[in-house]
Amino acid sequence: RKEVEQDPGPFNVPEGATVAFNCTYSNSASQSFFWYRQDCRKEPKLLMSVYSSGNEDGRFTAQLNRASQYISLLIRDSKLSDSATYLCVVNRGGGYQKVTFGIGTKLQVIP
Amino acid sequence: ETGVTQTPRHLVMGMTNKKSLKCEQHLGHNAMYWYKQSAKKPLELMFVYNFKEQTENNSVPSRFSPECPNSSHLFLHLHTLQPEDSALYLCASSETGSNTEAFFGQGTRLTVV
Numbered sequence: 001r002k003e004v005e006q007d008p009g010p011f012n013v014p015e016g017a018t019v020a021f022n023c024t025y026s027n028s029a030s031q032s033f034f035w036y037r038q039d040c041r042k043e044p045k046l047l048m049s050v051y052s053s054g055n056e057d058g059r060f061t062a063q064l065n066r067a068s069q070y071i072s073l074l075i076r077d078s079k080l081s082d083s084a085t086y087l088c089v090v091n092r093g094g095g096y097q098k099v100t101f102g103i104g105t106k107l108q109v110i111p
Numbered sequence: 112e113t114g115v116t117q118t119p120r121h122l123v124m125g126m127t128n129k130k131s132l133k134c135e136q137h138l139g140h141n142a143m144y145w146y147k148q149s150a151k152k153p154l155e156l157m158f159v160y161n162f163k164e165q166t167e168n169n170s171v172p173s174r175f176s177p178e179c180p181n182s183s184h185l186f187l188h189l190h191t192l193q194p195e196d197s198a199l200y201l202c203a204s205s206e207t208g209s210n211t212e213a214f215f216g217q218g219t220r221l222t223v224v
Binding site: 004008034042043044045046049087098099100101102103104 | 151152153154156159167201212213215216217218
């Protein structure tokens with residue numbers, strides 16, 4: 001089983017739609033979780049951290065389910081500018097960053 | 112000035128060449144990383160430097176040789192590469208700690224011919 005698994009997509013959704021991505025991780029001792037966004041031919045950038053209680057940033061909501069070992073990202077009212085690849089990142093901790101990246105889920109928002 | 116700067120942005124090299132990738136961060140971080148991103152594969156961590164000391168080497172072939180002369184600079188020396196080494200090489204930096212954000216450079220797109 002891969003350490004971090006994501007559906008690579010692509011997810012093609014119309015503007016205004018709500019879309020959700022899931023990511024599963026295999027190491028139950030993982031300590032911190034993130035969603036990064038990577039635009040085509042650009043570097044990854046942090047979108048949001050994921051907390052046990054769930055967190056929201058505008059149209060974006062991230063949730064963590066430790067029991068089932070998955071994290072999710074919900075995007076409401078999709079915009080064309082949301083088109084990108086969303087990378088799930090899991091950190092095993094250990095005093096400095098030991099992260100594993102998922103393959104990423106590609107989102108294409110269509111006019 | 113961007114936080115993490117990589118040069119060159121693009122590099123084409125022959126299998127017998129020697130070249131170096133450079134990374135510089137202006138964020139005052141004490142951890143720096145090299146990642147490889149190939150098509151249809153997740154980012155692969157190659158090397159980690161923490162306070163200028165290499166703390167992780169993820170079974171990377173010896174044709175890749177990292178160097179960290181100080182906490183702001185990181186190099187990746189390349190020699191006798193193979194075509195399958197063609198990829199996007201990303202440098203990142205962060206504070207140490209398990210809940211920290213990594214800041215990436217724009218990457219060097221390497222093509223080995």
